[in-house]
Amino acid sequence: MDANAPSLTAPPPAHSPEDALALAERHFGRTGRLEPLASERDLNFRLTTPSGESFVLKIGNAAEPAVVVEFQTGALLHIAARDPALPVPRVVRSLDGRTGVPLPGGEILRLMSWVEGHPMHRVASGPALRRSLGTTAARLARALEGFDHPAAGHELLWDIRNAARLRPFLHTVTDARLRDLAALWLDRFEDEIAPALAGLPWQVVHADLNPHNVLTDPMGRAVTGILDFGDMVRTPRACDLAVAASYHADPVRPLETLTEVVAAWHSVLPLTGGEARLIPDLIAMRMVLTVVIAHWRAGLYPGNAPYILRNVPSSGAGLAALTETGRGAARRHFARALEIRE
Template identity: 55%
Template sequence: MTQTNSSLTTAPPQITASAAARLAAEHFGLFGTLTRLTSERDLNFRIEGPEGAHVVKIANAQEPHEVTRFQTEALLHLHSTAPDLPVPRLRRTVTGATEVILPGGEMLRALTYLQGQPMHAAPHPPAQRIAMGQMAARLTKGLQGFAHPAAGHRLQWDIRHAADLAPLLPQIADADLRSLATATLERFVAHVAPRLKDCRWQVVHNDLNPHNVLVDPADPAIISGILDFGDMVETPLVCDLGVAASYQLDPADAAASLAAFTAAYDTELPLTDTELSLVADLTQARMLTTLAIASWRASLYPDNAPYILRNVPSAQAGLAALAAVPPEALTETIARACGRT
């Protein structure tokens, strides 16, 4: 596998909750009870105390500092350009800084803790799909104009690099699924990758999966929080749509659900004809990426496999459902839903 982020092959920081509590108090003036949160490559704790609820984030030591600062600056940008978006707020240190570099090279930050029910654990009414499409577009609009030196860093989760996944496909244990993944990758290389240069590029969130989205427990069609900007990157903005869409697909009605999500996005941020024609393939590319990277990482970290593999079942079902529909029919359905035919 070429140019894979080293943080993907490095275990999360090994810092105890008591040590994290001391760091939170010393650097951010935060006191309270810590609860560890799940994370694939970083170390995160929720701290609840007199200052309210916050997340103490300790970035993987292998994550370049400029990449983490990139995430911080993006949040500050959003606070200015789209203050109504439900994203975390940065907590500055007692000296006014945005971060602290620890002796082991890890970067320490603190953000407000957003309230809500994780989307993956909530009901999924059809209206939620529409709300998510609109929210994804609003977030992308909020990031327009944002630039940073680390925005172009190479990230394997950036689906424009899907061609690099070929060496990982043998890690997919199921033979039929592996064959489907191989066919999906071949189509991506031949028909999708060459056209990405004709799309609009900008910084995007790049990981709007149901574990990174919160909804209102009283009304799961209301998006109440967007979390984890750790996979942010500059890429074709339609790639971000494909990422988000891959988690909103109903395998029982793949074409219609993908079209509904895309149409909701399109009402907030109109897509070009080229971008519309790539939505279905990019959605499949994200599913392929999830299957390949998760299978590979689960083999490296079997103790954390349940968390790493959490999105595999939906990716498998979605990829099979979309592959059963002719590509031309998918594109036509999406275009019709967006009023382009």
């Protein structure tokens, strides 16, 4: 196990809905109906008040350091000031003005505004949606420019720059072919990709724009919301684009579908030559992270395995397709599509 990732191994908080509702009323003056929301590490509820207003009540994992929670909250406040139109949760302060309330068990209680939309994982990924994802993700990265915090450099297993730490967990991948692909890419990461990361632009990014954290309009054509800032970290900026794009690789035509996300980002926040060269590798590495970490955590929590493994099929298929395409061909394709000289 990774000693630097206790929140990945600690069980979620165990408060009952009745306890959670009492906490919401005591600290935020809100009451109403609670609906549980899926989460790997925290305990989240949708709170709907008698007037029909909705919020997200979050009880954080006690293993998450308080400074990391403060980091996440500070980022949301920064985004609200830099790009108020971005559809992200807004921080609701407690009755005494705090952005988070420490609980006796070590958890931190927070209240966020509810963001409307349909979960992206429930709609088909089409060209319009992929372009909307790219532009929205770039706006979010641009809104986070200049934001910093003492916890921004915290160690996160999901951070692409830490991919080499996955080796002890490779054996948990039950599909031998997929396990071999992951091992191949880990070799490439250590030999070629990791040494190149220092030369890229770095900043705080969302770092987890997977389809369960993105909302769309009813037709699935445009992004209407971005959720869950729990994996934010300071890392190469292009890693955020890699995460977002990695779930949209059609195995039949991976480069074409990925380009729709990447080119849309590039139109808002132009990639440097180094970023453009590495983006196919970074996309592949996010797929490796998804496959390996999900299998490892599913073994830890078999009762929650279906949720934990939800993104593995698409990531595994995308990784196989990118591997077959070849790194050279992928780099040439993106260079032409973005009109960047190799």
